[in-house]
Amino acid sequence: MELLTSLLFQRGLYAPEYFKMTKKYGLNMLVTTDPQIKNHMREILKQVEAWLMACKVEKLILAIKSKETMTVLERWQFDIQNTKDYNATPNLTSLPASFGFSQQQSSPSQNQNKENMSFYNNSGSSNLDPTTSASQPSSSTKQKSEKSEKEIQTEIQAILRQITASVTFLPMLDEKCTWTILCQTERDAEVPATWSDADPHLVHNAEQVKLRSFSTNLHKIEALVAYRLQDDL
Template sequence: MSSAAQKSKTAITLKGSAAIVCDYLNYGINSILFQRGLYPPENFKAEENYGLTILMSTDDKIKQFLSTTLGQLKDWLIERTVNKIAVVITNVKTLEVMERWDFKVEYEGDTNDSEQVSEKPLKQIKNEIRDVLKQIASSVAYLPLLDCLCSFDIQIYTKSDVKLPEEWAEAQPANIKNAQSVKMRSFTTNIHKMETVVTYKNED
């Protein structure tokens, strides 16, 4: 096999990069739902990925919601029209926003090239993702206990000229009173760069 053929075989395409980001978000969001106690622990099952054991929801409604949302997100990542994905955790009774996980997207390299590829080794990207997922899992050590019934929603911040599908609605920004933020590590495919930040209500 020539080195040129070898190169194209291992390169990550724009589509492949978007899939990596959505895969990370699927595991990251499930980890948040488990770690933050939004649903009973028996509603999760362990899966191995990125060299970690990650607890994934077995609830069909949540799986369907994430699958639909991330499917749409993948298209927008390929079109480079998304700036941020936010997981918003709300007190069911008072509707107060208790916590917000922001996944900020930056586009690297030649953003006008629809055939853009990255030569970054997948193993290196997965190691970077593993480090972020470890930080999400250990965040329970400093995040305030959510001692009320909470629900979650996902907001996707797009560039203003994006045509929203019918089932999507414009949302209000989820602001938090007395907010405190913690920034996690970032990872990059060299096409999409993702920063993860958790913002929570500081009770002090």
């Protein structure tokens, strides 16, 4: 939650008075103080955590859109790979599914933005080789030592610093914007009724910057940001 709310501050989607400084992952981070935003984020991430623990989530995306035109201006994507084996059987033959889930909430004030959460599922086509998908991990994989909390925290610190620094090259968002959180899951993931359909929210003619990756003992996360240059707006 701290990462997402920090991005909302850094990209100027809410006024500074809606944030406070706190210590997290060994860094000073800005987090929201507004109850509506906090509760909304908590509800989103509670479901994301459930999907993570079930090894059902593939991507977490923060899309920033023009409030007037609903054009996607910026897209922060976090690809999530499972580093532990689990007993999921991917369906390699069915057509891609596309469905999702969203909840609208009013913003802290009439002058601020409206936020919503969305989910889209598009996992019908898979690059997994069916001849190798059932193979057992090698002994070297099994014996791989687990990361310490300090190692994980150091990697998280590095990507957070890079995300903060990226504000220097991203175009200014000089218009009123809204934001959407999307989560791409495996096709068979259980989805709450409170979420609703969404498209992938791609950026047209995007510039892309790949960010650092980090991994825990369960997942590897790779990040990138896609954005539109001012001349394309």
